[in-house]
Amino acid sequence: MSKDTQFSAENQPPRGRGKSSKTKILEAMKRTSRSEEDFYDMLVTRAFDPDDSIGVKEVLARISPLKKAVAPPVEFEFDESASITDQIGQIISATAKGIIPPDITGMLIQSIKNACDIEQAVDLKARIEQLEELLSVKS
Numbered sequence: 199m200s201k202d203t204q205f206s207a208e209n210q211p212p213r214g215r216g217k218s219s220k221t222k223i224l225e226a227m228k229r230t231s232r233s234e235e236d237f238y239d240m241l242v243t244r245a246f247d248p249d250d251s252i253g254v255k256e257v258l259a260r261i262s263p264l265k266k267a268v269a270p271p272v273e274f275e276f277d278e279s280a281s282i283t284d285q286i287g288q289i290i291s292a293t294a295k296g297i298i299p300p301d302i303t304g305m306l307i308q309s310i311k312n313a314c315d316i317e318q319a320v321d322l323k324a325r326i327e328q329l330e331e332l333l334s335v336k337s
Contacts (some may be wrong), residue, residue, distance in 0.1 A: 269305065272298050285310060 216224075227233065244253025265284055274292035276285070293303040 218337060269302055270299075272302055274298060284312060 216297055226235065227237065241253060241256055244250045245257040247253060272292075274288070274297045278285075280288065289298065289303055289306050289310075292298045293300060298306070
């Protein structure tokens with residue numbers, strides 16, 4: 199590691215995150231004797247200017263923002279009590295039959311994997327606690 203990339207008392211990252219863009223803009227508006235309300239007034243004025251297409255977009259984005267895309271609901275036979283491999287098989291079978299779109303299949307399988315990971319972590323934690331308890335009893 200070169201000397202100038204090592205952290206030392208003299209070479210430290212800057213403190214704090216600094217001001218946000220909104221804070222900087224509001225401070226600039228104060229310096230020019232303008233308010234946040236003035237900004238919105240100007241924006242609405244621009245929205246009604248036929249030569250200004252950006253103003254309309256900005257006002258519409260604030261009044262009626264675009265909705266986030268949501269996956270459509272799907273219904274298929276699914277046995278929650280089945281083994282994990284059988285559950286994934288059910289999902290793949292429904293995909294092959296055209297019941298579930300492939301992108302939704304990926305999300306469902308990833309959800310099952312995440313649930314398994316959580317279950318393993320909880321199980322591992324319980325086992326470690328049991329081992330620690332056994333070790334403390336023998337000491």
